[in-house]
Amino acid sequence: MFSRAYKAAVTVPPLAWVAAFLLFPYLLMFCYSFWSVSPAQTIVHSWNFDNYKELLQKTVYWQTLLRSMWIAARVMLFSLLLGYPLAYFLSFHAGKRKDLLYQMVIIPLWVSYLVRAYAWKTILGSDGVLNTLLQYVHLTNHPLDFLLYSPFAVVLTLTHIYTPFTILPIYASLEHIPRNLVEASHDLGASPAQTFWKVIFPLSIPGVVAGATFAFVLSLGDFLAPLLLGGPSGIMISNIVVSLFGAAYNWPLGAAISLGMLVIVVSLLFASERLEKKWSFS
Amino acid sequence: MSTTPAQKPTLLSIRNIAKTFGRNVVLRDVSLEIAEGEFLTVLGESGSGKTTLLRIIAGFETATSGELWMGTEKLDREPPYRRRVNTVFQNYALFPHLTVEQNVAYGLRVARRPDAEIAQRVTEALEKVKMTAHAKKKPSKISGGQQQRVALARALVNRPRLLLLDEPLSALDANLRRQMQVELKSLQREVGIAFVFVTHDQEEAMVMSDRIALLRSGELEQVATPREIYSRPATAYVAQFIGHTNLLRGEVRGGVMRCGALSWRASTPDGPSLFSLRPEQLRLSSGARSNSEVRVRGKVLQQAFHGATSLLRVECADGLVLVVRTPSGGLSAEEIELEFSPSDAIPVSESPEWN
Amino acid sequence: MELFVSSGSASTRQSRWLHLHASAVFAFLYLPIAVLILYSFNGQGVGGFPPQHLTFDWYRMLFADDAIWDSVLYSLKVALAAIFIALGFGIPAALALDRANFPGKTLFRRLVLLPLILPGIITGLSLLMLFKLADVRLGLLTIVLGHGTALISVATTEVFAGLQKLDRAQEEASLDLGANYWQTFWRVTLPNLKLSIIGAALLIFTLSMDEIAVSFFLIGRDNTLPLEIWGRLRRGITPEINAVSAIIFMFSLATIVFWYRLRGRAEGSVEAGAELLPAGDSNRT
Numbered sequence: 001m002f003s004r005a006y007k008a009a010v011t012v013p014p015l016a017w018v019a020a021f022l023l024f025p026y027l028l029m030f031c032y033s034f035w036s037v038s039p040a041q042t043i044v045h046s047w048n049f050d051n052y053k054e055l056l057q058k059t060v061y062w063q064t065l066l067r068s069m070w071i072a073a074r075v076m077l078f079s080l081l082l083g084y085p086l087a088y089f090l091s092f093h094a095g096k097r098k099d100l101l102y103q104m105v106i107i108p109l110w111v112s113y114l115v116r117a118y119a120w121k122t123i124l125g126s127d128g129v130l131n132t133l134l135q136y137v138h139l140t141n142h143p144l145d146f147l148l149y150s151p152f153a154v155v156l157t158l159t160h161i162y163t164p165f166t167i168l169p170i171y172a173s174l175e176h177i178p179r180n181l182v183e184a185s186h187d188l189g190a191s192p193a194q195t196f197w198k199v200i201f202p203l204s205i206p207g208v209v210a211g212a213t214f215a216f217v218l219s220l221g222d223f224l225a226p227l228l229l230g231g232p233s234g235i236m237i238s239n240i241v242v243s244l245f246g247a248a249y250n251w252p253l254g255a256a257i258s259l260g261m262l263v264i265v266v267s268l269l270f271a272s273e274r275l276e277k278k279w280s281f282s
Numbered sequence: 283m284s285t286t287p288a289q290k291p292t293l294l295s296i297r298n299i300a301k302t303f304g305r306n307v308v309l310r311d312v313s314l315e316i317a318e319g320e321f322l323t324v325l326g327e328s329g330s331g332k333t334t335l336l337r338i339i340a341g342f343e344t345a346t347s348g349e350l351w352m353g354t355e356k357l358d359r360e361p362p363y364r365r366r367v368n369t370v371f372q373n374y375a376l377f378p379h380l381t382v383e384q385n386v387a388y389g390l391r392v393a394r395r396p397d398a399e400i401a402q403r404v405t406e407a408l409e410k411v412k413m414t415a416h417a418k419k420k421p422s423k424i425s426g427g428q429q430q431r432v433a434l435a436r437a438l439v440n441r442p443r444l445l446l447l448d449e450p451l452s453a454l455d456a457n458l459r460r461q462m463q464v465e466l467k468s469l470q471r472e473v474g475i476a477f478v479f480v481t482h483d484q485e486e487a488m489v490m491s492d493r494i495a496l497l498r499s500g501e502l503e504q505v506a507t508p509r510e511i512y513s514r515p516a517t518a519y520v521a522q523f524i525g526h527t528n529l530l531r532g533e534v535r536g537g538v539m540r541c542g543a544l545s546w547r548a549s550t551p552d553g554p555s556l557f558s559l560r561p562e563q564l565r566l567s568s569g570a571r572s573n574s575e576v577r578v579r580g581k582v583l584q585q586a587f588h589g590a591t592s593l594l595r596v597e598c599a600d601g602l603v604l605v606v607r608t609p610s611g612g613l614s615a616e617e618i619e620l621e622f623s624p625s626d627a628i629p630v631s632e633s634p635e636w637n
Numbered sequence: 638m639e640l641f642v643s644s645g646s647a648s649t650r651q652s653r654w655l656h657l658h659a660s661a662v663f664a665f666l667y668l669p670i671a672v673l674i675l676y677s678f679n680g681q682g683v684g685g686f687p688p689q690h691l692t693f694d695w696y697r698m699l700f701a702d703d704a705i706w707d708s709v710l711y712s713l714k715v716a717l718a719a720i721f722i723a724l725g726f727g728i729p730a731a732l733a734l735d736r737a738n739f740p741g742k743t744l745f746r747r748l749v750l751l752p753l754i755l756p757g758i759i760t761g762l763s764l765l766m767l768f769k770l771a772d773v774r775l776g777l778l779t780i781v782l783g784h785g786t787a788l789i790s791v792a793t794t795e796v797f798a799g800l801q802k803l804d805r806a807q808e809e810a811s812l813d814l815g816a817n818y819w820q821t822f823w824r825v826t827l828p829n830l831k832l833s834i835i836g837a838a839l840l841i842f843t844l845s846m847d848e849i850a851v852s853f854f855l856i857g858r859d860n861t862l863p864l865e866i867w868g869r870l871r872r873g874i875t876p877e878i879n880a881v882s883a884i885i886f887m888f889s890l891a892t893i894v895f896w897y898r899l900r901g902r903a904e905g906s907v908e909a910g911a912e913l914l915p916a917g918d919s920n921r922t
Contacts, residue, residue: 001342001343001805001808001809001812002736002737002818003361003818005818006736006818007733007736007737007739009729010729010730010732010733010736010737011729011733011737011739013725013726013729014726014727014729014730014733014745014749014789014793015733015745017726017786017789018730018745018748018749018789021764021767021782021786022748022749022751022752022760022763022786023748024767025760025763025764025766025767026763028763028766028767028770029759029762029763029766032766082662082665083662085655085658085659085662086658086659086662086663088655089655089656089658089659090659093652093655093656101659103893103897104663105666106893107889107890107893108666108667108670110843110889110890110892110893111670111885111886111889111890112846112847112863112882112885112886112889113847113849114847114849114863114866114867114882115670115673115882115885115886116669116670118673118866118870118878118882119669119670119672119673119882120669121870122672122673122676122879123669123672129672129676136687160665160666160669163662163665163666164666192651193651213754214754217754218754218756220756221755221756221757221758221759222756223756223758223850224849224850228870238756238758241758241762242758242853245762245765245854251766254762255762255766258758258759258762258763261756261759262755262759265754265755265756266751269754340809340813341812341813342809342812361812361817362809362812362813363812363813363814363815363816363817364815367813368813368814369809369810369813371806371809371810372806373804373806375804375806375807375809375810376807376810377807377810377811377825377828378829379828379829388811388814388816388824389814389815389816392811392814392815392816392820392824393815436810436814437813437814440814440815
């Protein structure tokens with residue numbers, strides 16, 4: 001139905017832009033990862049694997065990557081634990097207030113990330129709201145150090161930020177479940193709990209996988225929360241990249257790490273997509 | 283395939299049109315001439331290719347092979363907006379952001395007709411479909427039947443040479459549908475434009491059409507007037523698709539057709555033969571002696587009440603089941619005798635790949 | 638949708654726990670922001686419970702702060718330009734994904750959607766390398782290109798979702814009635830996409846105003862608002878930041894309420910909100 005001219009007109013401009021500003025830069029990054037930086041702080045275009053060797057050999061990179069993954073995993077877990085029951089509540093128990101409550105889940109997403117991270121910083125600090133509150137009601141008599149500048153703070157903040165991201169796809173998949181399936185299950189003698197585990201949960205798995213993927217991948221690559229709240233023990237892999245492009249001027253090495261992250265993220269996306277397909281029955 | 287030619291000059295000439303989607307052959311060598319001012323129905327089951335044929339005429343699909351001619355113009359490569367053909371879509375496709383009036387005016391606005399002319403033609407069109415009172419409403423505020431009229435007006439106001447209708451009545455309930463059938467027919471008479479109407483409902487086709495083109499699996503089975511197609515079906519498929527029928531399978535030898543216990547004189551050549559006999563052509567035997575009528579006894583298996591008439595399923599000797607249409611009421615016996623005239627049994631050719 | 642009413646106590650117990658859990662999660666989501674706003678009025682500055690003597694001082698300081706207002710203006714410029722780029726390339730991209738088949742379509746689709754889930758710094762620094770190669774000075778142009786590129790995915794996702802709801806027959810009807818492809822696009826396709834486009838524009842605006850990861854690498858001499866705030870945070874917390882945060886929150890709230898009003902008038906469906914989410918279905922398209 002659409003003429004070739006039409007299809008060409010809508011395809012070529014975005015294709016060109018994407019090629020110029022997404023594909024080409026990624027390729028450039030790929031090239032950079034094989035170059036090195038001279039002592040005079042210039043980029044030397046000599047092709048070698050040095051950067052990758054450095055990444056594989058120096059433990060600091062591995063440690064940071066693993067710590068980042070561990071943080072991301074915890075964020076994913078907590079987001080799911082917090083988010084799934086809320087999504088379920090919204091879909092099956094919210095009744096007339098479903099619309100309003102759904103909006104209330106979306107609103108935090110529109111509020112600046114920086115604002116929310118900053119809010120936690122003020123709450124968790126040793127002079128912060130939480131500590132002074134606890135001392136005020138005599139639950140503690142000195143500030144709790146671990147609250148801020150620790151992986152704990154990072155996990156807490158990232159969970160706060162990404163839980164709504166997790167809720168939405170789960171809610172969407174729960175909403176897609178035809179209600180008469182639940183009725184049929186009851187009709188056949190299954191209790192609400194059995195119905196949940198045998199019917200509802202399996203059908204919501206694609207949403208769970210999608211939500212979990214967002215939470216994990218977005219947390220893995222986060223650099224703001226660790227910088228604001230992580231302290232020395234909360235440094236994540238993105239922070240290393242940022243410093244390599246800043247003070248610790250070594251673009252090629254930074255590019256190598258970025259490329260690694262790119263590969264990890266894309267692999268996770270592929271895996272998650274396949275998992276979603278496997279569990280989708282429509 | 284037998285074709286009754288159209289009476290008036292040809293408007294659209296469909297020549298050997300074929301269409302394949304990937305490996306799926308949807309239309310296989312369809313040829314048809316559509317006459318000026320005729321009401322032609324393309325009838326077929328889902329999957330027969332009827333909608334595809336319509337879309338090829340409209341210009342939304344290009345045929346894989348074959349040609350489309352309107353007079354001396356070859357339409358094949360013309361985009362839809364350059365053809366003098368308009369379509370009434372199955373779900374009406376009214377523009378939700380425009381009022382009824384604006385919807386109807388759309389084609390004229392695009393053609394940049396002067397405002398005064400647009401206003402006059404739109405008013406006229408709305409009057410023809412009796413939607414003048416709703417001119418300023420948006421489509422979401424009017425009923426399905428009303429939307430359908432607006433879709434009609436929107437198409438007709440452009441004075442196309444040919445109007446295509448893609449199952450426009452299928453979304454309406456039975457009563458409204460019958461009413462619209464009558465209105466559409468008289469509207470067509472009034473405007474004098476050729477209508478090509480696509481449907482799967484054979485009763486609808488019979489009621490409305492000047493000619494019916496029956497399409498099966500991408501090929502035309504028969505193109506004829508409703509009367510012709512009913513009383514002289516060309517193939518077993520046509521006989522069975524249009525109305526009810528009894529298919530009598532047997533062999534003709536020496537001018538006599540034998541089908542189980544039945545036999546009658548037939549003028550067709552010897553060999554395996556198939557005859558179509560309509561249920562209303564079977565009558566309860568009058569009992570009087572007759573040489574011309576064929577008689578058979580049977581047991582009534584089932585009676586289906588259809589109002590003025592009823593359909594009986596009668597099992598005869600050797601298992602042959604006949605469907606008989608009789609006036610309702612007054613039948614109490616289980617064993618009855620039926621009769622029919624041999625001339626009412628129409629020879630039909632077999633329809634391959636079909637039961 | 639109270640399905641379990643007839644099942645008796647088990648379901649109401651379940652329902653009660655769910656209510657409790659839901660309230661707890663909502664509290665978790667909203668309390669930090671509430672605290673933030675509260676403390677923007679706290680005379681003693683950030684921290685310290687309980688808050689003492691409420692004051693507007695911090696807001697007064699904020700309004701006199703030129704650097705902040707400069708950065709707001711700058712951010713607005715960037716956001717507006719980003720909307721144009723993102724929509725200008727995102728709408729055709731959505732149309733292409735919906736209607737055209739071409740070699741490399743899958744790669745194209747994945748590339749377009751990648752910035753949604755890829756850490757922003759990767760998009761940022763890959764563009765930085767590009768600009769260095771092309772010898773382009775960092776400044777307004779580079780930031781605008783960065784935001785635009787990153788946010789095309791948002792525009793594409795929104796418009797694509799809107800296209801799924803569009804009845805293809807309407808465009809066919811328009812062609813049938815004599816309008817060519819260009820006319821059909823303006824008269825029929827675009828009006829039907831109005832809601833998606835506005836939603837996309839609002840979201841792009843919001844995300845651009847809050848963008849840090851990409852901007853971090855492409856910023857020139859002038860700061861966007863988030864980077865200005867960020868700079869101050871490095872130097873130490875001031876309650877002024879609470880004030881600006883509170884205002885940002887109010888603004889976001891107003892935007893989303895406005896958006897829901899607009900949408901409610903047009904449709905009234907809540908599920909539509911899922912489209913608003915950049916991350917909503919990006920993996921599945």
